[in-house]
Amino acid sequence: MTRLFNEPDDFLDELTEGLIAASGRWVRGVPGGVVRSTRSPEPQVAVVVGGGSGHYPAFAGLVGPGLAHGAAMGNLFASPSTQRAHSVAKAANEGRGVLFTFGNYAGDVLNFAAAEEQLRAEGIDCRTVLVTDDIWSAPVDEISKRRGIAGDLTVFKIAGAAAEEGADLDEVERIARHANDRTRSFGVAFDGCTLPGKSEPLFTVPAGRMAVGLGIHGEPGIDETAVPTAAALAELFVSRLLEEVPAGVEKQGARVVPILNGLGSVKYEELFVVYRTVDKLLKEAGLVVVDPEVGEFCTSFDMAGCSLTLLWLDEDLERLWTAPADTPAFRRGSVTAREQVSVSETEAAAEKTYGQASAESQESAGRIAALLGSAAGSIDSAADELGRLDAVAGDGDHGIGMQRGIKAGAAAARSAAEAGAGAGSVLIEAGDAWSDQGGGTSGVIWGRMLQAFGKSLGDEKPVDAAAVVAAASEARDVVMGFGKATVGDKTMIDAVVPFVDTLAADVQSGLSLSEAWGHAAQVADQAARDTAQLVAKLGRARSHGERSVGTPDPGAVSFALIATTVAGELS
């Protein structure tokens, strides 16, 4: 369990400060994460990695010459927000474009995609290569749906080394994609981890048992067995990984890099005992082992587990894998000394000002801020349960992400309302803050929803039933366009659509806003219960969770909770 923290809410900021203080030889802090503190001899394509925190040395520990140029750091097990990914990319950019590369998780995909869009709009060429090495997270015919785990390292390293050689963005993208195509990982777990300030572990594995294929955030695996011997585990790893030789590789005589990764509390000596057999089996299978790594490269706090990754080399990949690198947590060969850049001062946040608002809209703004505060309270109480629900099928970050996001959103709304903003501006501010602080899938979706809602309301007109229906419809359209899910996909949409439909129909038929909202909330609640049941069934079936874009399963549950809380306040 995680024992050492101050305020759990400050954990990300404080770990970032500590990391920067400890690692100034390699990194410096920028809003949203870290970038190199050293200057490249010649401008390079910037390789920007990132993801949730709690996986050190992924991601900030891999920033430095020969590896990544920057890391966008999300909250614990939650993707960085769009703002964070954008900010880090801007700071890392050396004028030759940006490659985003990160593990394939819904929240990361949404946020980095939005940041990519923004960078392109600003004239910075940007590409994305997802890491999809986890063989158990989707079958081989849906390989692009697979999650990224410890194979992050090979893709990041290859991309970083190519950038270091001076390759252009096309080539860095191509070789990173090629490295991902040549990388496969197989993970197991023996026990979960407990996030800072939480009393319950995010997930558990029964004592004496091993979850096969379990993800680094507790995403369900495909099987559970008794804990095997070290040799039997090595056999399991190697035999399965050798069944899936990437296209274009001749197995006999192939050169491979094995990476045996400990997730936190499976320690070095145990890993070496396992590696002893891995090495033997790979050689017996006629492979040539090149520059292996045994250690901790992608952890999940003190989760008990490990994974074996194979990178199937060709000439280019071998040259790039063995090229020098110098980062806080991964060093190899000799990197020529680099000039340190002077740390630029972070710009002081400008005083916020808001446009003209009507007195009526200002009054509604105060009311909206108060409603968001109440909703934040409900989410706060339910956060652990939401996290557990998410851990059944996803990465367990939904509870903590919602909690941070709505808290930040409510605080921003309150400040804006106190500063005299109208209803629309208050909601836009809340959406910005939610997206930035909440991160993950829920952060970006709720951010977009509130912004659309606010934009529709504006700061002038009265916030009446018709205006609310129009704004809610806008918000629904935005989230459906963005997340690409429809009703029945077991996402938030399953609650949002009937909610908005009911709200609109009831207002149309003459009910008051509070009556209509109350009814709509009941409908949403029923949809959420259906989702929760499906999630529970999914957990029982222990099928491996599909994690395509737009399927953050407990989204309907938290939406209904917020809708119901607001209904209670309105009635």
Place this chain on the structure above:
Amino acid sequence: MTRLFNEPDDFLDELTEGLIAASGRWVRGVPGGVVRSTRSPEPQVAVVVGGGSGHYPAFAGLVGPGLAHGAAMGNLFASPSTQRAHSVAKAANEGRGVLFTFGNYAGDVLNFAAAEEQLRAEGIDCRTVLVTDDIWSAPVDEISKRRGIAGDLTVFKIAGAAAEEGADLDEVERIARHANDRTRSFGVAFDGCTLPGKSEPLFTVPAGRMAVGLGIHGEPGIDETAVPTAAALAELFVSRLLEEVPAGVEKQGARVVPILNGLGSVKYEELFVVYRTVDKLLKEAGLVVVDPEVGEFCTSFDMAGCSLTLLWLDEDLERLWTAPADTPAFRRGSVTAREQVSVSETEAAAEKTYGQASAESQESAGRIAALLGSAAGSIDSAADELGRLDAVAGDGDHGIGMQRGIKAGAAAARSAAEAGAGAGSVLIEAGDAWSDQGGGTSGVIWGRMLQAFGKSLGDEKPVDAAAVVAAASEARDVVMGFGKATVGDKTMIDAVVPFVDTLAADVQSGLSLSEAWGHAAQVADQAARDTAQLVAKLGRARSHGERSVGTPDPGAVSFALIATTVAGELS
């Protein structure tokens, strides 16, 4: 807990094989541990480190250019045997002498001292610098009694860097001693670890509590508190360490290297949150922070704990600390490429032959081997209890060390007896094997005792009561001369001396050997009970365990157990 292993007895050999397979770029295996796989450009003083296994990257992970030249690897939490330390030093030696440096634990001190003696006899100059950084293991006026914990790293690094610069043995010894004088550490723990194949943890800390000053093998600390916040822990670390500024250091403006070390399952993010405050407090105290390290440098499997080390620099120490190094687990700066040495074949063990033995002595030899086998069975059953007893005041390795040692000793005795060796040779063989396989304090002491016993008996004369009394007296004299303890020091001597006295007196007064042995065993057993009571009292008082040479507290208990088992067989 440790989950991944095959046969627990094979753990050390298998982890060593895996480590060598994974780390061939830096190390190669030799009997007893590893040495560099690279050739020095010019011959250097060989810095040989070592200790029990279970602390990776200490010790084998720190072998490579700019750091150690070899690591003698003992069994889990048990010192390497004399034979192992000697073998690694011989292989690491580049013709300019050997510096042994390791943490100050009784077993390591005894075994490395014996190896040093042997090296000198062979014409290889050898020195020893003990690491004594753990401020809670003895008061400042008994500073040389302190244990070595994560501060190992600074001493090893400074010594290795000096050797790399071409310094001679006098200078490498001097600077290593100086580095140790300038190094202080403070450790805490939240939970213990369970060794491979054991069902019980070596020690525990109550949930929600923090043991202050607890050693890396569970040696008792000085206090127990509630788990503090990360900031409060940083404050505790820094305030106490700043109270003990080494002689000759002007605190204001001093340059220090902080090393925040995780012991296994206190993970990187938590360490960074703690480090954030450490960094701030050091700077507030007017110190200059140089090249800090935050990570895992000396672990204890998945023990939950961490420590802060401060190395107080001067110009030489700073130059040596920041010099390049390239080892499996610690890299810094740029090391010029080194030629790999070809791995020499390990010589096949020569077929053992024994001198002429009388038929009578051969018969006794078989009987002695059988007695050792029975005693091994008793120790095997009691091993967990002996380990727990040792963990009260020591490092908890007594049970596992005795178990492995006597098992190996009994097996060697049986082989020798079957090959026709006489009683003396059988005991000498048993002693060799015990010392080599048991390691630790008990291994070296029992090895010496059996060898003395065997030498006295010889292979010709009958093994009668008089011969046994003479041999037992020899064995007693050797162990007293070697361990430098006397009756009343709460060591094995407390049981050995009355045992031999009683045996001698009873035989003198005409009792049979079996009667006399039975009586002597009773006397030894009483002495052992007294020791065990004192140990228990020590545990209750939670005073910090004195760990000077020759005080392996449960030694009397295991001695009495063996004596009593033999008495049962003889009667």
